[in-house]
Amino acid sequence: MRRVSKQVLVGGVAMGGGAPVTVQSMLSVPAADVAGNAAQARQLAACGCEVLRVSVPALEDVRLIGAIKAAVAVPLVADIHFDYRIALAALDAGVDKIRINPGNIGGAEKVKQLADACKARGVPIRIGVNGGSLEKPLLEKYGGPTPQALVDSALGHARLLEAQGFEDIVLSVKASRVADMVEAYRLLAAQCGYPLHLGVTEAGTWRAGLVKNAVGIGALLLDGIGDTLRVSLTAAPEKEVRAGFDILRAAGLPAPGPEVISCPTCGRTNIPVAQIAEELERRLAGSPKAIKVAVMGCVVNGIGEGREADIGIAGGMDSAVLFVKGEQVRVLRGNYLEALLDEIERL
Numbered sequence: 001m002r003r004v005s006k007q008v009l010v011g012g013v014a015m016g017g018g019a020p021v022t023v024q025s026m027l028s029v030p031a032a033d034v035a036g037n038a039a040q041a042r043q044l045a046a047c048g049c050e051v052l053r054v055s056v057p058a059l060e061d062v063r064l065i066g067a068i069k070a071a072v073a074v075p076l077v078a079d080i081h082f083d084y085r086i087a088l089a090a091l092d093a094g095v096d097k098i099r100i101n102p103g104n105i106g107g108a109e110k111v112k113q114l115a116d117a118c119k120a121r122g123v124p125i126r127i128g129v130n131g132g133s134l135e136k137p138l139l140e141k142y143g144g145p146t147p148q149a150l151v152d153s154a155l156g157h158a159r160l161l162e163a164q165g166f167e168d169i170v171l172s173v174k175a176s177r178v179a180d181m182v183e184a185y186r187l188l189a190a191q192c193g194y195p196l197h198l199g200v201t202e203a204g205t206w207r208a209g210l211v212k213n214a215v216g217i218g219a220l221l222l223d224g225i226g227d228t229l230r231v232s233l234t235a236a237p238e239k240e241v242r243a244g245f246d247i248l249r250a251a252g253l254p255a256p257g258p259e260v261i262s263c264p265t266c267g268r269t270n271i272p273v274a275q276i277a278e279e280l281e282r283r284l285a286g287s288p289k290a291i292k293v294a295v296m297g298c299v300v301n302g303i304g305e306g307r308e309a310d311i312g313i314a315g316g317m318d319s320a321v322l323f324v325k326g327e328q329v330r331v332l333r334g335n336y337l338e339a340l341l342d343e344i345e346r347l
């Protein structure tokens with residue numbers, strides 16, 4: 001059962017309140033390179049990114065917002081630290097969500113201006129707390145960035161907005177230690193009704209980072225917690241988006257596009273499973289078909305084990321068997337991959 005949270009709208013995209021969990025990523029081009037940011041936004045939109053975030057470090061960088069919005073229709077979040085004037089300018093430029101921590105912007109009057117401006121435009125605010133940047137009093141109170149310290153920080157920032165009558169809030173409590181991150185989100189989920197943005201911070205490079213994100217985000221999704229997510233990786237943001245959808249799919253939640261499953265291979269393997277499965281993933285990338293495709297090494301176990309797939313192949317002697325929903329359809333010879341792709345095309 002999914003946790004019931006308040007719903008906010010980011011551009012046209014709903015977060016929380018039972019809406020599908022969305023996958024976000026963040027642009028990684030230097031802020032001064034406006035054309036480069038717009039080009040990367042187009043690449044991310046093309047691979048299905050549902051919400052885009054861009055750093056806006058200085059007032060002059062607000063020009064990124066118009067350029068990115070002109071390039072893509074994906075809702076855009078401006079990531080702003082400390083300076084509420086940048087947030088106000090980003091709102092004027094048409095941004096769809098602001099990521100800012102109201103406790104860091106210099107007092108109630110500035111929080112009021114920010115909250116009023118966001119409210120007037122229907123723009124939500126994400127409060128993003130990280131283990132590495134927790135307030136000193138909380139570090140002293142808890143003896144370090146503990147899960148409850150992260151939660152107290154997030155709820156403390158939220159109270160500043162609530163005091164201004166603003167509740168279109170999304171919260172995140174990211175930590176680099178997966179166990180801390182999972183516990184923090186579980187505590188937060190129990191202590192508020194806001195939609196939650198999931199992520200592991202400083203997760204690392206492609207392989208190690210993916211494992212940490214999958215364990216942390218996956219554990220929470222299986223608990224029914226989480227309304228949007230970003231897989232943070234020291235890698236191209238397209239990889240973050242694909243990983244996000246793979247984690248959703250693995251947690252049994254809807255994700256766009258096809259899924260390729262394949263057997264681990266063994267002494268019975270008759271066809272080059274890894275080569276076919278990898279090429280298949282590459283060729284199917286970007287396809288809108290929500291199907292499961294199996295590549296199995298042998299007919300002995302492959303057809304039965306691949307039964308949950310919509311379509312697949314299993315290796316035979318100098319041939320492969322094409323099967324649909326566990327039923328053999330015909331024997332393929334020659335280029336199995338092209339034959340399988342032709343069949344998928346017909347589905």
Ligand code: SF4
Pocket residue numbers: 263264265266267268269270296297298299300301302305
């Ligand atoms: S499907 Fe066949 S080849 Fe693949 S692991 Fe199972 S028994 Fe081995």
